[in-house]
Amino acid sequence: MTVGMIETLVALQAIDTRHRGLLRQIDEHEAELATLRTEIGMRQQELETMRVAVAGIATKRRELEALTQDEERRLKDRRMRIDRIRNDRELDAAQREIDGLKDALSRHEEELIAVMEQSETSEASIVIAAGECTAREGELAAVDERCTLVVRTLRADLETDRLEREQLATRIEADQLRRYETLRQRGEGLAVVEMRGGCCVGCRMRLPHQLANEIMAGGGPIACCPRCNRIVFHRDDGESTATSA
Ligand SMILES: [Zn+2]
Missing domain, CATH: 1.10.287.1490 (Helix Hairpins)
Known part of the structure; x- marks a missing residue:
């Protein structure tokens, strides 16, 4: 889901x-x-x-x-x-x-x-x-x-x-869509970013271990970076279009 x-x-x-x-x-x-x-x-x-x-x-x-x-x-x-x-x-x-x-x-x-x-x-x-x-x-x-x-x-x-x-x-839940829109309007417009090497690609912060593990595992609720608040996800194949502005 x-x-x-x-x-x-x-x-x-x-x-x-x-x-x-x-x-x-x-x-x-x-x-x-x-x-x-x-x-x-x-x-x-x-x-x-x-x-x-x-x-x-x-x-x-x-x-x-x-x-x-x-x-x-x-x-x-x-x-x-x-x-x-x-x-x-x-x-x-x-x-x-x-x-x-x-x-x-x-x-x-x-x-x-x-x-x-x-x-x-x-x-x-x-x-x-x-x-x-x-x-x-x-x-x-x-x-x-x-x-x-x-x-x-x-x-x-x-x-x-x-x-x-x-x-x-x-196909997106209303409150998630709202959250996405709010995040898009802030900063550089990226609301959804990858986690790479345990870091949020949006703000470069190293994510707490527990959170990083949850993101890595996937399947849980949508995770957010504690610093920039962006939605963070993990992609197995490494390369992602989500990081290109
Ligand atoms: Zn961040």
């Missing part, structure tokens, strides 16, 4: 350990996807900011182009008119206006050259950033496809395990 119960508990524990591993794998895949999505979101935002900046530069460029064209036109007009002026005072004023226009024009032309350079640099950066974005999106699609497939398989495994666990659980 006890031996059967122990075997069932060990089988249950194997499923629960596997369950935890599967959940962790699912989490890892989903975290990987989330990280990639966040990164792409940030890159897209950067790209959008760059596009807004480039649009601003283009507006500035058009303004400067219009301004310099207007100044050129006015300068040409003033230069034609100055030839017809005979009055010294008017000549002085016209010359000052021409000088002012020339200054403004040369200043605006310099600004325009700077803006054009800026525009070229920014557009080149956008091409690079957009390329990177597209590459990352392609990568995301591949990772998404792979993760979705893996997670689907993992979830199917979880479901298979769930059904098997339900079956096993019906």
Whole structure:
């Protein structure tokens, strides 16, 4: 009776350990996807900011182009008119206006050259950033496809395990099952451990002689380690899955 119960508990524990591993794998895949999505979101935002900046530069460029064209036109007009002026005072004023226009024009032309350079640099950066974005999106699609497939398989495994666990659980007495659950929630999750060399594998404590003998003999009530409280059992063949987390 006890031996059967122990075997069932060990089988249950194997499923629960596997369950935890599967959940962790699912989490890892989903975290990987989330990280990639966040990164792409940030890159897209950067790209959008760059596009807004480039649009601003283009507006500035058009303004400067219009301004310099207007100044050129006015300068040409003033230069034609100055030839017809005979009055010294008017000549002085016209010359000052021409000088002012020339200054403004040369200043605006310099600004325009700077803006054009800026525009070229920014557009080149956008091409690079957009390329990177597209590459990352392609990568995301591949990772998404792979993760979705893996997670689907993992979830199917979880479901298979769930059904098997339900079956096993019906074969365990309610208070033993409760005890098992409580023990699982503590420490490293192992509730059922082997006795090896007279020691509890869970906490390495040497078990009292009498208890060790009872465990060795089997057939008695379920035995617990006095220190870690885990259910301890003996397996004749030595190797056991109960010790692997
Ligand atoms: Zn122990």
